[in-house]
Amino acid sequence: MPELSTRTAGFTDSVIRRMTRISNQYGAVNLSQGFPDFDPPKEILDRLAEVTKEDFHQYSITWGAQNFREALARKHQHFTGMEIDPNREIVVTCGSTEAMMAAMMSVTNPGDKVIVFSPFYENYGADTILSGAEPIYVPLIPPSFRFDADVLEAAFKQHPKALILCNPSNPCGKVFTYEELKIIADLAERYDTFVITDEVYEHIVYAPHKHIYFSSLPGMRERTIMCGSLSKTYSITGWRLGYVIASPPIIETVKKVHDFLTVGAAAPLQEAAVVGLNFGDDYYADLHQKYTEKRNLFLDGLDRLNISHTVPEGAYYILLDISEFGYESDLAFCERLAEKVGVGAVPGSSFFKEPENRYIRLHFAKKNATLNEALNRLEKFREKM
Numbered sequence: 179m180p181e182l183s184t185r186t187a188g189f190t191d192s193v194i195r196r197m198t199r200i201s202n203q204y205g206a207v208n209l210s211q212g213f214p215d216f217d218p219p220k221e222i223l224d225r226l227a228e229v230t231k232e233d234f235h236q237y238s239i240t241w242g243a244q245n246f247r248e249a250l251a252r253k254h255q256h257f258t259g260m261e262i263d264p265n266r267e268i269v270v271t272c273g274s275t276e277a278m279m280a281a282m283m284s285v286t287n288p289g290d291k292v293i294v295f296s297p298f299y300e301n302y303g304a305d306t307i308l309s310g311a312e313p314i315y316v317p318l319i320p321p322s323f324r325f326d327a328d329v330l331e332a333a334f335k336q337h338p339k340a341l342i343l344c345n346p347s348n349p350c351g352k353v354f355t356y357e358e359l360k361i362i363a364d365l366a367e368r369y370d371t372f373v374i375t376d377e378v379y380e381h382i383v384y385a386p387h388k389h390i391y392f393s394s395l396p397g398m399r400e401r402t403i404m405c406g407s408l409s410k411t412y413s414i415t416g417w418r419l420g421y422v423i424a425s426p427p428i429i430e431t432v433k434k435v436h437d438f439l440t441v442g443a444a445a446p447l448q449e450a451a452v453v454g455l456n457f458g459d460d461y462y463a464d465l466h467q468k469y470t471e472k473r474n475l476f477l478d479g480l481d482r483l484n485i486s487h488t489v490p491e492g493a494y495y496i497l498l499d500i501s502e503f504g505y506e507s508d509l510a511f512c513e514r515l516a517e518k519v520g521v522g523a524v525p526g527s528s529f530f531k532e533p534e535n536r537y538i539r540l541h542f543a544k545k546n547a548t549l550n551e552a553l554n555r556l557e558k559f560r561e562k563m
């Protein structure tokens with residue numbers, strides 16, 4: 179047999195998705211892979227039922243159905259104050275996973291460097307490898323997860339082609355402040371670097387923190403390649419609807435990459451999701467309230483267990499410090515947690531470049547009953563671990 183590609187030799191499978199399989203195997207409450215167990219908005223589901231009987235069964239325009247892009251442009255303008263051209267500044271993709279891959283392939287050549295903050299969402303590592311780029315990791319330092327501006331500048335001095343910014347951040351829950359974003363923007367300008375943003379948690383931010391769109395910083399619109407998604411905002415992770423928003427010259431290239439990667443996102447699902455993109459402010463206020471409640475419920479429960487943890491400013495992930503248990507492998511800890519306690523978590527090491535073994539990640543995008551069940555099970559976890 180010939181050898182398989184060297185490009186993929188260093189890959190493992192996704193640990194996040196592996197933990198879902200392990201959770202299912204043990205019947206654990208799965209708080210590993212971040213997706214909701216509550217229903218998407220009824221209006222979207224009702225429209226989906228209608229769409230099956232209408233004429234949406236063939237390809238839509240490869241870079242996204244016209245009405246979807248128009249609705250997205252309106253929504254984006256509403257939240258950012260920036261007018262965008264639905265024909266020249268948007269590509270609809272199969273989830274933000276494809277958006278990120280298409281962005282990476284559009285801006286990097288093999289051997290180019292890309293700055294990635296650590297901890298980071300595990301796909302970014304694979305994205306850089308698949309596109310032939312080389313990551314330069316810059317630590318976000320616990321417990322505040324702030325970066326050291328000098329360390330960041332040292333990374334920029336290696337002349338990276340792009341920086342990946344996940345804001346609000348998975349897994350650490352950080353919401354970057356204006357001052358932090360301005361440091362990044364100034365460096366991107368000075369060293370002539372693209373900024374690829376992952377802003378899929380744009381609407382899940384806890385008061386008093388606020389989401390600032392990177393492209394809204396002075397001079398950044400032309401450099402920013404925003405990857406977004408409907409997954410988290412409308413609780414439809416399985417629909418795989420994401421998008422890239424960027425300036426017309428960048429989008430020209432992203433369109434081509436996307437066309438050859440996947441042709442297009444599912445036409446009936448785009449059509450049904452337009453209803454969501456057209457929701458008014460109430461929807462986002464309710465979403466905010468719902469997640470704030472879940473966050474408080476879960477954090478209170480964890481506090482009763484007396485275990486130290488991060489307090490997310492945005493997104494729906496919490497890192498728990500498990501160092502007191504003295505495990506050498508956080509993966510072994512998570513496997514045992516799923517088996518003996520019945521709660522699925524992701525080992526923190528899959529997010530850190532540094533040899534970090536003291537965290538596990540849980541998420542709270544679940545029904546309150548599911549969260550309470552997980553907390554009940556966790557009550558006994560000191561005895562069982």
Ligand code: GLN
Pocket residue numbers: 194195210211212213299348
């Ligand atoms: N972003 C989610 C997480 O971090 C889901 C990842 C995925 O499996 N696509 O868990």
